Amino acid sequence: MDNFFLHARTWASEHLARASSSLARRCLACIVIYAVLLLALVAGVTVISDARGARLYASSEKVAERILSSDLEMINDYEDNQFYEVLLEDNVGSTRYRITLCGLDGESGMMDADAWCVLDEDLTVVEGDLFADRGRLTQREFDFIKGAYNARMTVERYDYTTVSGAGRTLVLVSPLVTDASFARAVAEANRLWLYALPVAIALTGGAAWYLVHQMKRVTLPLDRAIDAYRADGGGNGISRAKEAEKTIPIELAPVYRNFIGLMDMLRDARDGQKRIVADLSHDLKTPLAVLYGYAMAFCDGRVPKEDEQRYHRIIAEKSLAASELIDTLAAYAKMDHPDYIPHLERRHVDELLRDIAHEAASIAEQSGCSVEVKLSNTAAEEVPPVLVDEQLLRRALLNLAGNACQHNPAGTQVVIFCERVPAASPRDELVRISVADTGSGIAPEIADTLFDPFVTRNTARTSNAGTGLGLAITQKCISLMSGTIYVAKRPREGFATEFVIDLPVAP
Incomplete structure (x- = not known):
């Protein structure tokens, strides 16, 4: 019981302190006092x-x-x-x-x-x-x-x-x-102006100074938080900003919370940029080091005649890998730019999916895998149209199918499903595209960060693990078309992994 009263007293004191720190109340009190001092009340x-x-x-x-x-x-x-x-x-x-x-x-x-x-x-x-x-x-x-x-x-x-x-x-x-x-009152009023005018000017100046002082005072905690964030790069700046929130007027508390959120976003973005640069340097370093080593071997004349063709093939493969990494990074940066605008068209995706599956099948054959499309049980024309950018949807599905073939053993089957998801309101209907495979599944340690840049199935990040940008680009492609992509927690029966894409029906 004593603890209850202690907590209640603490809670009440904190809320009373917050109420007394209201900027609006302080300014209102100043205005009321100012008005009372200027007005002469006639009592009846x-x-x-x-x-x-x-x-x-x-x-x-x-x-x-x-x-x-x-x-x-x-x-x-x-x-x-x-x-x-x-x-x-x-x-x-x-x-x-x-x-x-x-x-x-x-x-x-x-x-x-x-x-x-x-x-x-x-x-x-x-x-x-x-x-x-x-x-x-x-x-x-x-x-x-x-x-x-x-x-x-x-x-x-x-x-x-x-x-x-x-x-x-x-x-x-x-x-x-x-x-x-009446004559006496008029005479006194005329004399009163001689005294009232400087008093009124002094009161007005005092009230203006107080209001300006209050406005400057409430911004000091935010200025301190910004300075602290700049000083230590955001390490303790965020915590100091949260502490400063307790000292500010309640009207500006949302501004401080938004500032803290913005600082968190900036810190995460900065850390993400550092990680992208480090991962990109790592991924480029491997093929470039191989290219340099084999090129120097040719320059020094230390390549046997019987190994020249193999060396040339390795140089070509590493050059292609470096080029693909740069092209993929350029595509990711292009779509991540705020000025990028997708070319959306009203399309039925059934024929488009067949073309994409046919293109993916030729890539899958090199890995000994297969790719096919299965539409819903309803007639194809009953699947409503969606607003899609054909190039973005093609890139997203080819990335998913290519990853399924690249990171799974030979003989893996990749199936692209398309179906309509009805809803109570026509505006809420979806067209669902799923890419499922019969491979080995996704490692639990990367499941939560699967769509982050430079995340691969191989946590050691060898050159055979891919660029790690495929799923990040896929997610960006889908979001540009107002859709969502996620990994199904329970894949379809007979499949180990299922990526689900939900696109809103075109209005």
């Missing part, structure tokens, strides 16, 4: 009551406690055509207030008095029918009638109906604006 107080006067919401509890439901009728309605008018009357040395409930005529716009009353200095109703039921007003009620919440705030109400039909009353308390306060 709002109270919302229902139709019965019960308070539903208040933005200030202190203000809401001073406004009762009985006070609502004293507060002027913002949109109502009725409002209270308060006039001061001088009555023989005493102060009296005349309150009139005025109404506006919607058509003429004339003002009429609906009700009135007169208050004495103590705010007692001495005349009129308005507020006669109260008899006397409090100072707060009298202020509400005048539209004043206090000396600095005004108050008014707004009656409305909700979507569901319920009545609501909105009471709004806001700062009092007078001519003097």
